[in-house]
Amino acid sequence: AQTVTQSQPEMSVQEAETVTLSCTYDTSENNYYLFWYKQPPSRQMILVIRQEAYKQQNATENRFSVNFQKAAKSFSLKISDSQLGDTAMYFCAFMKHYTTDSWGKFQFGAGTQVVVTP
Amino acid sequence: DAGVIQSPRHEVTEMGQEVTLRCKPISGHDYLFWYRQTMMRGLELLIYFNNNVPIDDSGMPEDRFSAKMPNASFSTLKIQPSEPRDSAVYFCASSNGPEQFFGPGTRLTVL
Numbered sequence: 001a002q003t004v005t006q007s008q009p010e011m012s013v014q015e016a017e018t019v020t021l022s023c024t025y026d027t028s029e030n031n032y033y034l035f036w037y038k039q040p041p042s043r044q045m046i047l048v049i050r051q052e053a054y055k056q057q058n059a060t061e062n063r064f065s066v067n068f069q070k071a072a073k074s075f076s077l078k079i080s081d082s083q084l085g086d087t088a089m090y091f092c093a094f095m096k097h098y099t100t101d102s103w104g105k106f107q108f109g110a111g112t113q114v115v116v117t118p
Numbered sequence: 119d120a121g122v123i124q125s126p127r128h129e130v131t132e133m134g135q136e137v138t139l140r141c142k143p144i145s146g147h148d149y150l151f152w153y154r155q156t157m158m159r160g161l162e163l164l165i166y167f168n169n170n171v172p173i174d175d176s177g178m179p180e181d182r183f184s185a186k187m188p189n190a191s192f193s194t195l196k197i198q199p200s201e202p203r204d205s206a207v208y209f210c211a212s213s214n215g216p217e218q219f220f221g222p223g224t225r226l227t228v229l
Contacts, residue, residue, distance in 0.1 A: 044223070
């Protein structure tokens with residue numbers, strides 16, 4: 001079974017600064033997907049970014065970027081130019097590739113609470 | 119485009135009562151997922167469907183929980199009888215690719 005570990009329960013960052021969230025996972029699979037979701041106080045789960053394991057290039061979405069280290073099984077999220085609206089719980093998630101019978105099943109980490117302060 | 123729709127948004131009930139949570143997935147999505155979120159256990163996958171057929175219900179905690187998907191645009195999660203330990207936020211999500219799109223959740227409180 002896959003496990004996803006987020007070792008930082010909470011992080012605080014000032015507006016306009018950069019914060020990096022860590023995520024490690026354990027799998028014997030070679031093909032899979034990794035995701036970061038954010039859950040603001042409204043509790044809506046919002047997709048932030050996605051990475052396919054077969055792609056060496058790190059995914060980027062505006063101020064959000066990842067550092068994907070496949071050999072190390074590490075998938076960190078960097079939030080640049082932090083804004084007050086980035087305050088949320090951030091979840092890392094793993095999913096096997098669609099060719100397996102577990103297509104669609106996410107394994108979520110415990111989450112990291114990010115607080116952006118003025 | 120409407121996202122995933124869940125109802126009700128909040129539900130307060132008494133122990134022993136039947137509770138039904140409802141979900142309308144995004145049109146065209148062929149996968150539907152039910153999750154439960156608690157402080158103690160985080161996000162747990164309860165069950166998921168593909169083309170209205172249950173694929174994996176190994177996360178359903180016990181026989182008091184049941185889920186149905188009678189058609190592509192509607193699913194229900196039922197708890198009968200409800201217990202205080204069922205208090206949680208229940209999310210529905212749908213997908214037609216790797217990403218899952220979540221509804222706003224139903225906060226269930228069982229007194």
